[in-house]
Amino acid sequence: MSFKVLNKSGFARRGELVTKTGNIQTPVFMPVGTYGTVKGLTPEHLKDIGFEIILGNAFHLYLRPGLEVIKEFDGLHNFMAWDRSILTDSGGFQVWSLQELRKITEEGVKFKSPLDGSEIFLTPEDSIQTQLTLNADIIMTFDECTTYPSTPSQAKKSMDLTHRWASRCKEYFNKHRKGHLLFGIVQGGMHHELREESLNFMSDQDFDGIALGGLSVGEPKEEKTKILRHLAPLMPEDKPHYVMGVGTPEELVEGVRYGIDMFDCVIPTRNARNGFIYTSTGILKIRNSVHKKSTKPIDEHCECYTCKNFSRAYMHHLDKANEILASTLMSICSLYTFNKLMQDMRSAIEENKFEEFVDSFYDMRDLKKPKL
């Protein structure tokens, strides 16, 4: 068994996931390293913060640097000098985001390379092969991400294709796996009965983990919450639950409340690069002129490298002068905040005081705690 639930507090779970590379304490947030680098950070920065797993994008890495390069390194770990775990996204979401540039058939997806316009055909088997070549610890099935909004019949058609592709992925994967784990992706749009059907399908296939896809496609937050609420009691207890592309600190807390174990999102790094830094009490807008002379750290409660060494005034200045170091230092603080939030949630679950933690989380932000 690669996954073990250690403690529970309501739906919230404190667990441990074992990959071929290492152990991961859950609930966990995974920083996104699209092109084989979490933008602006060295592997040492990521380790100092405490991350045990990062995410890579099979689609992007397939295009650049290309698998013939990755093969020379026996995978992404050696290529990027990251010796902890890696989860790769299958490319389904990225193909979806190409919109009119792609054509989907039963066999796979035809699309034009966003880099050079050349025509590429990707099948579910290709995606798994790519992820095996990347030698990711956790591999995702190739799904058709359902567009928002969708009618029930559109969503069902898309979901059924995702299910057939998931079976093909599993068959190919089983022939070639060497300690890798494969997660199935639940689709079904915002339609509860379809989501339930998709979850049952993925649970029956005995994947190593269950992912919820199609929940960062422009839908209102309440729709996402309703899906999580509906599925929480139905998720298989013994498998890790991963909600893809999510989210803000509030969404992480809500996710864990509904039994989610894994998250990934670009927002801590992307927002930081644009001057919106996540802190223990909310977002600090470093471009605000009020910080111009401030000798305070970004977050007085934060123990990250940036907050231990630098001031708001310095970060304000670096950001204004478009200095590379601004992106690095602000991303460190944001990611530290996300990782610390997960640590705090893990501790709260261990003590079976998770709802108390949620109370204080919303209190600190002057927000109303949503009902479960």
Add this chain to the structure above:
Amino acid sequence: MSFKVLNKSGFARRGELVTKTGNIQTPVFMPVGTYGTVKGLTPEHLKDIGFEIILGNAFHLYLRPGLEVIKEFDGLHNFMAWDRSILTDSGGFQVWSLQELRKITEEGVKFKSPLDGSEIFLTPEDSIQTQLTLNADIIMTFDECTTYPSTPSQAKKSMDLTHRWASRCKEYFNKHRKGHLLFGIVQGGMHHELREESLNFMSDQDFDGIALGGLSVGEPKEEKTKILRHLAPLMPEDKPHYVMGVGTPEELVEGVRYGIDMFDCVIPTRNARNGFIYTSTGILKIRNSVHKKSTKPIDEHCECYTCKNFSRAYMHHLDKANEILASTLMSICSLYTFNKLMQDMRSAIEENKFEEFVDSFYDMRDLKKPKL
């Protein structure tokens, strides 16, 4: 005495410079941190490489973030979290580079801010005051950098103004110094007799160090070498010799051969950001497609963080994908190479084998050693 020559080998000197902040082993190369950051590197990166002093630009920092910000931190060290020595350039060179945007009078320089077009008037006293507010360890006199080419009379007029300004700088400095050091800047264009006159002037004023300015203004390399050769036997023995804005590894070696103790230049970092990485055997062009699949480090003889952890293929990929991390990692390697070169020169001088070192330096690059 703030400076001590420990060993000599020909004109080359192995020395130690003591500032209010720390000790600096010379000959030394100082990385440039124009806006309070050596682009892309944290202070820890710089310390790991081994740098004991960096350069800041009074002119840039005066404009952004402005002295009212720096004052809140009692200087640049605290502002940028750098607890080793800092030398600040006076702004003379930067004002020179504004060309037609500035007007020079006996009193000082009037120019339009390149940031917002506002009119600014800077005197030699202002420059020293700025550098004292930055609390730099080593402060430079405010000079008029002589344009290349210049007639003897143009160069003399410019030099005489630089001398009068140097005296004003010294007078202002002496009233306010608190452990700071002040270096005088020799001008005189490419005219040997003027250079000699300027050197004698600066030597007589008993500055803490002698800098050669106006030697990175577009002149041919041979002209620069001739100036160094002419001045080498005339430089005051007991003062550190600093040639400003220089240079390539070859120029550093030639400089040390002519008794220069201190250097600064943007090329290791600027070139690295553009894919030209300095290594122990010359420049590696990382954009060359030959590196696409190379598992070798940038420099097999290099002990820097980048070479110990990453491959040419990874650097080629990061550079191609315009990843921030490319700038950071390539700059680390280039700066390590520069610092290692200085270390090796210091060792060679200690052993009184400097010319042997110079021989092997040129041999390794298949270059002909220039005559002294």
